[in-house]
Amino acid sequence: MGLEQKLGHMGVVTTTLEQMVNWGRTRAMWPMLFGLACCAIEMMGAQASSYDMSRFGMELMRASPRQSDLMIVAGRVSRKMAPILRRLYDQMPAPKWVVSMGDCASCGGVYNNYAIVQGVDEIVPVDVYVAGCPPRPEALIHGIMTLHEKVKAEKIKEWA
Amino acid sequence: MSLQQVEVTTEDLRHLVSNRAIEGETVLLNMGPQHPSTHGVLRLLLELDGEIVVNCIPDVGFLHTGIEKNIEAKQYEKAETLTDRLDYLNTMGNNLAYCLALEKLVDLDVPPRAQAIRVIFTELQRISSHLVWLGTHALDLAAMSVFLYCFREREQILDMMEMCSGQRMMTTYFRPGGLWREVPEEFEGAVRSFINDFPRRIEEYEGLLSKNPIFLDRTKKIGLLSIEDGIRWGVTGPSLRGSGLAYDLRKEEPYSGYEQYDFDVPTSNDGDVYARYWVRMEEMRQSLRIVRQALDKLPKGPVRSNNRKFVPPPRAELGTSMEAVIHHFKLWTEGFPAPKASVYVPVESPRGELGVFLEGDGGPKPYRCYWRTPSFLNLQVLPLLSKGHFVADLVAIIGSIDVVLGDVDR
Amino acid sequence: MGIARSAELKMNSALQSIVKDLENVFAAEVSEFRGQVSLLISPEKIVEAARAMRDKHGFDMLTALSAVDYWPQREPRFHVVYEFKNIKQRLRLEVRVPLNGDEPELNSITEVFPNANWHERELWDMFGLHIKNHPDLRRILMPEDWVGHPLRKDYPLGYEEVQFTFNFEEIDQRKPRPKD
Numbered sequence: 001m002g003l004e005q006k007l008g009h010m011g012v013v014t015t016t017l018e019q020m021v022n023w024g025r026t027r028a029m030w031p032m033l034f035g036l037a038c039c040a041i042e043m044m045g046a047q048a049s050s051y052d053m054s055r056f057g058m059e060l061m062r063a064s065p066r067q068s069d070l071m072i073v074a075g076r077v078s079r080k081m082a083p084i085l086r087r088l089y090d091q092m093p094a095p096k097w098v099v100s101m102g103d104c105a106s107c108g109g110v111y112n113n114y115a116i117v118q119g120v121d122e123i124v125p126v127d128v129y130v131a132g133c134p135p136r137p138e139a140l141i142h143g144i145m146t147l148h149e150k151v152k153a154e155k156i157k158e159w160a
Numbered sequence: 161m162s163l164q165q166v167e168v169t170t171e172d173l174r175h176l177v178s179n180r181a182i183e184g185e186t187v188l189l190n191m192g193p194q195h196p197s198t199h200g201v202l203r204l205l206l207e208l209d210g211e212i213v214v215n216c217i218p219d220v221g222f223l224h225t226g227i228e229k230n231i232e233a234k235q236y237e238k239a240e241t242l243t244d245r246l247d248y249l250n251t252m253g254n255n256l257a258y259c260l261a262l263e264k265l266v267d268l269d270v271p272p273r274a275q276a277i278r279v280i281f282t283e284l285q286r287i288s289s290h291l292v293w294l295g296t297h298a299l300d301l302a303a304m305s306v307f308l309y310c311f312r313e314r315e316q317i318l319d320m321m322e323m324c325s326g327q328r329m330m331t332t333y334f335r336p337g338g339l340w341r342e343v344p345e346e347f348e349g350a351v352r353s354f355i356n357d358f359p360r361r362i363e364e365y366e367g368l369l370s371k372n373p374i375f376l377d378r379t380k381k382i383g384l385l386s387i388e389d390g391i392r393w394g395v396t397g398p399s400l401r402g403s404g405l406a407y408d409l410r411k412e413e414p415y416s417g418y419e420q421y422d423f424d425v426p427t428s429n430d431g432d433v434y435a436r437y438w439v440r441m442e443e444m445r446q447s448l449r450i451v452r453q454a455l456d457k458l459p460k461g462p463v464r465s466n467n468r469k470f471v472p473p474p475r476a477e478l479g480t481s482m483e484a485v486i487h488h489f490k491l492w493t494e495g496f497p498a499p500k501a502s503v504y505v506p507v508e509s510p511r512g513e514l515g516v517f518l519e520g521d522g523g524p525k526p527y528r529c530y531w532r533t534p535s536f537l538n539l540q541v542l543p544l545l546s547k548g549h550f551v552a553d554l555v556a557i558i559g560s561i562d563v564v565l566g567d568v569d570r
Numbered sequence: 571m572g573i574a575r576s577a578e579l580k581m582n583s584a585l586q587s588i589v590k591d592l593e594n595v596f597a598a599e600v601s602e603f604r605g606q607v608s609l610l611i612s613p614e615k616i617v618e619a620a621r622a623m624r625d626k627h628g629f630d631m632l633t634a635l636s637a638v639d640y641w642p643q644r645e646p647r648f649h650v651v652y653e654f655k656n657i658k659q660r661l662r663l664e665v666r667v668p669l670n671g672d673e674p675e676l677n678s679i680t681e682v683f684p685n686a687n688w689h690e691r692e693l694w695d696m697f698g699l700h701i702k703n704h705p706d707l708r709r710i711l712m713p714e715d716w717v718g719h720p721l722r723k724d725y726p727l728g729y730e731e732v733q734f735t736f737n738f739e740e741i742d743q744r745k746p747r748p749k750d
Contacts, residue, residue, distance in 0.1 A: 048311035114728030394685035
């Protein structure tokens with residue numbers, strides 16, 4: 001995307017407002033630290049060397065929900081943790097997205113019993129599901145790329 | 161799952177905090193389940209006098225998964241996949257503990273090659289667990305580059321696990337009777353290049369941390385644990401060895417061939433956060449020693465027991481032998497029965513003593529499988545260690561005890 | 571688990587003298603399986619037995635404390651399992667305490683071994699064994715307002731049913747959905 005080519009000889013770029021806004025949102029999406037269990041270790045691995053998520057704009061992981069856009073639910077959500085998850089989701093300001101990482105967050109995973117919420121979409125609306133137990137860091141990055149594609153196709157009115 | 165609600169009022173919990181909190185002199189702060197420095201979902205209720213911790217009440221259970229009840233519903237070999245996910249940094253160690261307990265219960269033999277490879281993988285897993293511990297501990301104390309270096313090394317170990325079993329973390333590579341399958345040819349070369357390369361990496365981490373005045377200031381004389389307190393509260397592992405007692409299950413009650421290998425048990429007499437850090441760094445070096453000896457002495461032979469009553473036959477035999485087909489069918493549909501008895505097998509995990517209490521009832525499913533997890537007991541001692549320290553020191557203490565919440569909550 | 575006199579079972583001599591002493595003082599039944607010795611002691615005597623083990627015989631660490639539920643059998647319904655360890659002499663000993671009925675009570679051994687605190691809270695939470703003289707008996711792993719004791723055998727696993735085509739709509743209506 002050579003910006004210089006688009007400038008032409010007048011130094012002016014034309015695009016739609018939607019594209020600008022979505023471009024800004026995808027290029028600097030800050031995830032909130034929500035690593036619960038084993039998937040959190042792979043998420044840390046994706047953030048660290050070898051599979052660096054900072055290349056995609058996610059330089060830091062904010063611990064405070066008020067300062068983040070993306071909640072990556074990494075790990076199994078137990079019934080005791082579920083109300084807290086919902087409260088944190090409500091504390092995030094719009095626009096916000098949720099990536100459900102791993103099998104336990106997507107569908108209950110290996111555990112089909114009294115203590116685990118069978119899929120975090122019982123509690124929060126999920127945008128992208130990443131499968132795996134735990135998913136490789138590359139799978140997580142692919143999930144985030146998919147989310148970027150989804151965000152680029154959004155209209156501004158959705159979050160107005 | 162229940163629909164009734166039971167009322168829990170603050171009156172019930174009043175006995176936990178001192179009178180000063182109720183009068184309003186001290187502040188009750190909730191260090192909630194979602195916090196950057198609690199390693200997982202741990203909730204701490206802190207009673208603070210200014211910045212000093214008067215009392216600290218841990219509230220666990222946010223990761224309770226009901227694994228013990230799930231294990232009771234599956235057959236013995238199929239339940240092993242659930243055991244990886246308890247202490248998710250020591251996945252092969254959990255598999256080892258379960259397999260040893262099961263082999264003791266049904267009296268199954270393990271060939272020596274399988275025992276040696278189990279030792280290699282357990283020690284590599286110990287190194288990778290200590291690397292994650294070091295990375296997150298240093299990250300909490302604001303040394304961020306150590307975190308990146310540690311994960312770079314960890315990728316090499318995960319590559320070796322993936323080479324043998326196909327999975328990076330939850331491998332279920334150890335099976336009752338030995339291993340799932342033979343290691344590939346590249347395995348030995350990869351392990352040798354790792355153990356030749358790693359000692360200078362440990363020196364790199366020590367160069368960044370051990371003489372660093374900020375690190376020393378934040379870790380010396382913080383969180384003192386005496387040996388008597390440690391034994392009374394059931395603390396095991398590097399946390400107890402950091403106080404001076406050389407108690408390591410690999411030496412006291414050796415399993416899986418550990419008596420053949422020559423290694424030291426590092427201890428330190430200080431009992432503070434720095435001592436526990438030092439013990440774990442030395443343990444990484446000793447683990448390398450064990451891996452080198454095991455790799456040099458690696459015997460040839462089969463990697464899984466031949467006892468067809470418990471171990472399924474290899475697929476190649478299924479075309480030629482009728483007994484193999486019958487054994488295969490019986491084992492994968494119904495499973496093998498275990499006697500109506502119980503065993504308790506302890507193993508040394510990177511956090512302490514990991515014990516499996518397995519009781520059978522004559523059928524193919526475990527009747528009760530209780531996991532004595534080290535982090536559950538090590539966390540109990542946190543209020544004792546943190547009295548009188550600042551909140552910032554509390555972060556260092558939690559890091560030094562090395563809790564993994566999957567272990568605590570099962 | 572066969573029940574036999576301690577003199578006939580194979581165990582090392584140090585353990586044998588300890589087991590003989592405990593057997594005589596507390597009227598315990600001894601059993602042994604694959605080299606591991608287990609004593610069956612009745613519930614009233616457990617606190618003194620724990621104290622004797624710690625003070626007289628040097629078993630200074632309680633390594634594990636859990637229970638097994640033998641429902642639908644009621645006499646005994648539960649066996650509470652204590653694992654003790656003598657660090658200096660490298661000995662391990664298991665003690666089982668049988669409990670009858672559906673709401674049994676047991677004395678706490680936190681005054682002898684403080685680390686039994688969280689273990690006994692877990693026994694209350696998971697099995698419903700009421701522990702007397704415990705300083706802080708609350709639920710530890712389940713949420714505080716949970717009803718029921720999950721690890722009992724008559725508590726269901728609580729799993730989600732599979733949605734096949736014939737019951738798809740019926741289960742779909744019961745599935746929880748988030749309020750956006």
